[in-house]
Amino acid sequence: MSELKEHIRSLINSGVKAVDPYSLIKSKLSLTNGSLTVQAQDFDIPSKDKIYVVGIGKAAGFMAKGLEHLFKPTKGYTITKEPFTQLDHIINLTGGHPTPTKKGLEATKKVIALADQATSNSLFIFLISGGGSSLFCAPVDEISFRDFKQTNNLLLKSGATIHEINSVRKHISQVKGGKFARRVAPSQIISLILSDVVGDSLDVIASGPTYHDKSTFKDALSVLKKYNLSEKVPSSVLRYITEGVKGNKEETLKNEPPNTKNILIGNNLLALKAA
Numbered sequence: 001m002s003e004l005k006e007h008i009r010s011l012i013n014s015g016v017k018a019v020d021p022y023s024l025i026k027s028k029l030s031l032t033n034g035s036l037t038v039q040a041q042d043f044d045i046p047s048k049d050k051i052y053v054v055g056i057g058k059a060a061g062f063m064a065k066g067l068e069h070l071f072k073p074t075k076g077y078t079i080t081k082e083p084f085t086q087l088d089h090i091i092n093l094t095g096g097h098p099t100p101t102k103k104g105l106e107a108t109k110k111v112i113a114l115a116d117q118a119t120s121n122s123l124f125i126f127l128i129s130g131g132g133s134s135l136f137c138a139p140v141d142e143i144s145f146r147d148f149k150q151t152n153n154l155l156l157k158s159g160a161t162i163h164e165i166n167s168v169r170k171h172i173s174q175v176k177g178g179k180f181a182r183r184v185a186p187s188q189i190i191s192l193i194l195s196d197v198v199g200d201s202l203d204v205i206a207s208g209p210t211y212h213d214k215s216t217f218k219d220a221l222s223v224l225k226k227y228n229l230s231e232k233v234p235s236s237v238l239r240y241i242t243e244g245v246k247g248n249k250e251e252t253l254k255n256e257p258p259n260t261k262n263i264l265i266g267n268n269l270l271a272l273k274a275a
Contacts, residue, residue, distance in 0.1 A: 011275045018274030019266045021059035021129065021194055025066025028265050029192075036070075036190070038263050043190060050074040050122040053090055054111050056136040057129030057206055058097070059194050064090045064127060075114060078127070079107045079135045098156060100137035100149050108138040108175065115180065118187035126180075126189055130196030132206025133166060138174040140240065140249075147234035148172060158227040162197065166207045167215035168223050170252050171244060172237055176207035177215075178253025181260045188259050195267040202262050211262050213252035217244030 017023070028039050036043045053076030055064045061084030064076065068088055076090035084092045095104020118124065139148035151172065155165045170177030181189055191210040193202060202211040221241050224230045230238060243249050256262070 015271035015275035021062040055127035056132035058131040059129035095135040124189040126191040177213035180209035
């Protein structure tokens with residue numbers, strides 16, 4: 001029995017090691033002569049005056065630590081659930097998971113302020129991992145953080161799938177559903193994504209802050225109705241989504257802009273194959 005236990009433990013360790021965020025970044029990225037190479041894809045960055053790093057999710061700290069082995073960014077933030085003290089050049093901030101917190105909101109506001117400094121001569125490297133939806137949180141101006149948080153909690157308890165939950169969260173957020181990519185334009189943004197979602201839908205992982213969104217306001221409203229949440233969510237949320245259905249609110253990003261590149265660097269299948 002002890003031999004069997006050791007064998008099972010070795011399988012688990014092999015799977016975990018294959019998707020270790022620190023090792024993934026170090027093995028899949030290189031920076032030489034002003035060119036960033038990610039999984040054999042080259043990105044020229046010699047003219048970039050400023051390189052910013054943003055990391056969100058439970059693996060963001062270790063992903064950022066791996067990136068620091070390549071270069072010293074102009075400025076950067078990670079937003080994680082627990083404090084991460086191993087970074088040299090990137091500031092670690094904390095938020096809440098699975099429920100958004102005021103600390104997460106303040107951290108997100110700092111990232112938004114960084115995005116607002118973007119120019120055509122800057123580069124954002126965005127590190128995305130599971131948990132990012134809750135940690136990277138800023139409701140649209142028409143919805144209070146209290147209402148935003150209450151809606152999130154109702155969705156998590158409703159029995160809705162992650163795709164359904166995120167279709168609502170993306171439409172009441174300032175940064176989800178590709179809105180962050182829209183915000184940093186015309187700056188170039190390269191997102192490195194570690195997926196915890198079965199099927200690796202890039203618009204679902206962390207609610208796709210830099211990826212175009214397939215869902216619509218109509219889909220979000222359908223989710224609220226399907227799970228009997230229309231009368232439970234705050235009136236500000238229902239009103240905003242309803243106005244969106246009428247075309248009175250800006251939709252999420254529907255086409256990936258030329259300044260944006262999303263690259264999947266690890267997923268559940270990678271761990272499974274290693275095991």
